[in-house]
Amino acid sequence: MPNQKGLLDLIDKLGPIYMSSANISGQPVIDIEKASETFPEIKQVFNFGKPSGKPSKIYNLDKNEIIER
Numbered sequence: 001m002p003n004q005k006g007l008l009d010l011i012d013k014l015g016p017i018y019m020s021s022a023n024i025s026g027q028p029v030i031d032i033e034k035a036s037e038t039f040p041e042i043k044q045v046f047n048f049g050k051p052s053g054k055p056s057k058i059y060n061l062d063k064n065e066i067i068e069r
Contacts, residue, residue: 007048 002008011017022035030038032047058067 002048003052004048007046010046 002011022039023029024038031050032045036042036045059065060067
């Protein structure tokens with residue numbers, strides 16, 4: 001779960017959200033302004049603050065373990 005109150009509030013309102021990273025594989029993390037330039041076809045962008053810089057954890061429910069990346 002994200003550690004950003006605004007995003008958690010949105011999830012509470014809309015329910016679970018499934019999405020991939022907006023970052024391009026092998027490239028550095030981009031900020032909100034750069035994301036809007038990189039993906040001009042995206043019409044709505046929500047800014048919930050600066051990213052933590054830490055990758056998300058992936059949890060395998062079948063094996064009850066965190067997948068190391």
